Structure formats: structure tokens, C-alpha cells
Amino acid sequence: MAKEKKKKKGRLIAILLLEVFILAVLVVVFKMNNMMNKIQxxxxxxxxxxxxxxxxxxxxxxxxxxxxxxxxxxxxxxxxxxxxxxxxxxxxxxxxxxxxxxxxxxxxxxxxxxxxxxxxxxxxxxxxxxxxxxxxxxxxxxxxxxxxxFQAVVNVVDMLGGIELDIQENELKYLNGYVRELNRINGTNVSGLKSAGTQVVNGTQATAYARIRYTKGGDFKRTERQRIVITKIFNKIKSSDLSTINGVIDELFPQIQTNLKSTELLMLAKDVMSYDxxxxxxxxxxxxxxxxxxxxxxxxxxxxxxxxxxxxxxxxxxxxxxxxxxxxxxxxxxxxxxx
Missing domain, CATH: 3.30.420.590 (Nucleotidyltransferase; domain 5)
Known part of the structure; x- marks a missing residue:
């Protein structure tokens, strides 16, 4: 009799845990759906x-x-x-x-x-x-x-605590020029970089880096810089905590338009840690x-x-x-x- 009660109690605990898990999943899905609704x-x-x-x-x-x-x-x-x-x-x-x-x-x-x-x-x-x-x-x-x-890139990089870029000597003056331009556009007062080399840059500096097109290679080199920034952001998001990711989503999603349905976006999102x-x-x-x-x-x-x-x-x-x-x-x- 005691053994049967113990089994019944075990089953009840298992059912309770399952219900809690399902509830948690529903909460996450509901929250994600709310986030997806911010996308155009x-x-x-x-x-x-x-x-x-x-x-x-x-x-x-x-x-x-x-x-x-x-x-x-x-x-x-x-x-x-x-x-x-x-x-x-x-x-x-x-x-x-x-x-x-x-x-x-x-x-x-x-x-x-x-x-x-x-x-x-x-x-x-x-x-x-x-x-x-x-x-x-x-x-x-x-x-x-x-x-x-891509104006959203500034805030997203800042939310991630910056990204690491290798700034070349011939890029420095152009990067700082674009920083000044972005400050005028956004009404900010972000400082430029003092020297070249590998360093953590903020959102304004990262966006300025991605806009450089006057070094050797012109627009060809500029698109390479854009892909570098995208890759750095992607990898930083993968290693971020849930709170940071939520903040990034809140900032980025309203500035996205897509024909991907919310179910398709959720399918892509669930595998995000697997992508390289x-x-x-x-x-x-x-x-x-x-x-x-x-x-x-x-x-x-x-x-x-x-x-x-x-x-x-x-x-x-x-x-x-x-x-x-x-x-x-x-x-x-x-x-x-x-x-």
C-alpha cells in the first residue's frame, strides 16, 4: 500500500513537472510571438x-x-x-x-x-x-x-557591450570622420578612436567602420567590413545572456521588414546557437x-x-x-x- 502511494506520488510529481515545463514553453512562445509582432x-x-x-x-x-x-x-x-x-x-x-x-x-x-x-x-x-x-x-x-x-546597428552593438575590430592605420581617419558625421545625425557626442589596432569599439564606431569606402579597395573593401561587423555581432549575440538578447530583439525587430512568417522566424531562432x-x-x-x-x-x-x-x-x-x-x-x- 505504501509502495503504491509512493508510486502515485512519483507520478503526480512527474505530471506536475511536465505541466510546469509546458507552461514555461508556452510563456517563452508567447513572449517570442509578442517579439515577432514587432517586425514589419x-x-x-x-x-x-x-x-x-x-x-x-x-x-x-x-x-x-x-x-x-x-x-x-x-x-x-x-x-x-x-x-x-x-x-x-x-x-x-x-x-x-x-x-x-x-x-x-x-x-x-x-x-x-x-x-x-x-x-x-x-x-x-x-x-x-x-x-x-x-x-x-x-x-x-x-x-x-x-x-x-542599419541605423539600429549603433544601439545593438552598444547593448552587446561593443565588438572587437582590427582597425588599420589607413582606416583610422575615415572612421573618425564618419563618427563625427553620425554624431551630427544622431545628436550624440561619441569620441573617435585614438589609435589603430585590435580593440573593442562601440556602436557608433562600428557603424562608422562599416561605412568606410575611401581606402584601397573602395566599395569592395567596404562590403567586406560590413560582413565582418555582421559576423562579430552574430557571434556576440550567440554568447550573450537571455536578458541581453531580449534587449537586442526589442531594439532591432521594429526596424526589420520581412516576408518570413512568425512560425518560420521561430524555427530559425530555435537553431540560432547551431549556426556558424x-x-x-x-x-x-x-x-x-x-x-x-x-x-x-x-x-x-x-x-x-x-x-x-x-x-x-x-x-x-x-x-x-x-x-x-x-x-x-x-x-x-x-x-x-x-x-
Whole structure:
């Protein structure tokens, strides 16, 4: 009888613990859903996203386009240039992440608009035209996007207690110049850096570093700096406590627009500790920057070869043969580049 009571008590404790666990999970899910509601959800133009018909969907990977805009009034839709364009490719099995920055001045064919700088696509038609431009020029099948107001980077880095960057001598004066500019914009009084070298920088200094484009390498080097800052922030978040992460979410989420549903975001969030940014690059790989009709562009040197290399980088797909559409664009761009 005593043994039966003990068993019954054990079962009751187990049930009670299970109920407490379920309640805790529900609280976390409820809290996360509340956080997700702060994001500007926008999928109204999904039906207009184009891709080349002959391109097969690559399985085993999830590709998300990240658009970074500098919008002081938090306008994340059209009428703002996407000065940062990053393709994030996630290997669903290994959770490895690769980042490919597309140079904002890259000369491409914007569907229905003609040839222009790729950052004009977001300005003219929002996320759907920007995704269509990536897909049709580079044989991709990206349907998901995240647009971020990079003014939020300042506060996020500060919340994380800063990030460590290796500042080169030739970057120092430009970084401090951008710090002064950001102070004027944000009404702050953040000091510049006194010397180069590896050091912990605050949000204003990190954002200033990501904006440098006047050293050797110009905009190509600038996109590399942006990927470094993103990687540093990502790794710092992974090692932060829950309270800090909540603060970052509260700051960042209202300045994000995406067509990812809250359930999809929750699925991505639950695996965040498993993700590793394993490689990063700029695109096009082979390029030629010069003016055409008094406008500065980045011309891919042989677009179809660049697209083949991009598929190898993103999907480990060796020997990819670009579509007829890309080959046609490639021939046209080569003709313009030669002028």
C-alpha cells in the first residue's frame, strides 16, 4: 500500500513537472510571438517575384536576401536604396552559413526597368523587384528577404557591450570622420578612436567602420567590413545572456521588414546557437569598376563565369552551366564594359 502511494506520488510529481515545463514553453512562445509582432511583416508582393524558368530549385539550402537601408524615418519599403545587399545561404543539414555581398553598383538588368545599378531595384520596386533582379541575373531562386535599417546597428552593438575590430592605420581617419558625421545625425557626442589596432569599439564606431569606402579597395573593401561587423555581432549575440538578447530583439525587430512568417522566424531562432558563419565573399568575383555615360558602375568580367563561381560558393555546385538568360545578359554586359 505504501509502495503504491509512493508510486502515485512519483507520478503526480512527474505530471506536475511536465505541466510546469509546458507552461514555461508556452510563456517563452508567447513572449517570442509578442517579439515577432514587432517586425514589419510584408509579403504582399511575393507573387511578383521572378526567376529564370530553366533554373531548378536547389534543395538542401535556404537562401535569404538581406537588404540594408539607411532610413532615418524607418521607411523599409520602396523609395530607399539598398546600399547593402547580402545573400545568406544556410545549409539545412550542417547549419553552416555563407554570406555573399553583391556590390551595390553592379551593372545588371532590372526586370521591366532595363540596365542599371543593382541597388536601384529596391528603390524602384521594393523587395520583390530586388529579389527578381538577383534571381534573373544570377540564376537564383530566392523568395525570402529581410530588410534592416542599419541605423539600429549603433544601439545593438552598444547593448552587446561593443565588438572587437582590427582597425588599420589607413582606416583610422575615415572612421573618425564618419563618427563625427553620425554624431551630427544622431545628436550624440561619441569620441573617435585614438589609435589603430585590435580593440573593442562601440556602436557608433562600428557603424562608422562599416561605412568606410575611401581606402584601397573602395566599395569592395567596404562590403567586406560590413560582413565582418555582421559576423562579430552574430557571434556576440550567440554568447550573450537571455536578458541581453531580449534587449537586442526589442531594439532591432521594429526596424526589420520581412516576408518570413512568425512560425518560420521561430524555427530559425530555435537553431540560432547551431549556426556558424563559415565563409564570406563579395560578388562579382571578377569585376571592372569604371564609368559609363558619366556614371560609375561595377561590371562583372564575364557574368556567366561569375555566376558559375557563385553557385559553387553557395551550394558547392562545381561546373554549373548558367541559363540562356544569364548568357544573354553576360554578352550584353561584356559589350557595354568594352566601351
Amino acid at each position: 511583416y510584408n509579403d504582399e508582393d511575393d507573387e511578383y517575384i521572378q526567376q529564370n524558368e530553366e533554373v531548378e530549385v536547389v534543395t538542401g539550402y535556404r537562401n535569404i536576401a538581406i537588404f540594408g537601408v539607411d532610413s532615418r524615418d524607418n521607411a523599409l519599403d520602396k523609395d530607399t536604396h539598398s546600399d547593402t545587399i547580402i545573400i545568406a545561404s544556410i545549409d539545412n543539414q550542417t547549419k553552416d552559413v555563407k554570406l555573399a555581398s553583391v556590390y551595390r553598383d553592379t551593372y545588371v538588368n532590372i526586370p521591366g526597368e532595363g540596365y542599371n545599378k543593382i541597388n536601384a531595384a529596391y528603390f524602384k520596386g521594393g523587395y520583390s523587384l530586388a529579389l527578381s533582379t538577383l534571381n534573373t541575373n544570377f540564376d537564383l531562386d530566392i523568395k525570402e528577404y529581410v530588410t534592416v535599417n 558563419i563559415v565563409d564570406q565573399t563579395g560578388f562579382p568575383f571578377e569585376k571592372d569598376a569604371h564609368t559609363y555615360k558619366k556614371v560609375s558602375y561595377v561590371f562583372p568580367i564575364n557574368l556567366q563565369d561569375n555566376v558559375s563561381k557563385l553557385h559553387e560558393f553557395l551550394y558547392n555546385e562545381v561546373g554549373y552551366v548558367p541559363s540562356n538568360t544569364v548568357q544573354e545578359y553576360s554578352s550584353y554586359v561584356e559589350g557595354i564594359r568594352a566601351q
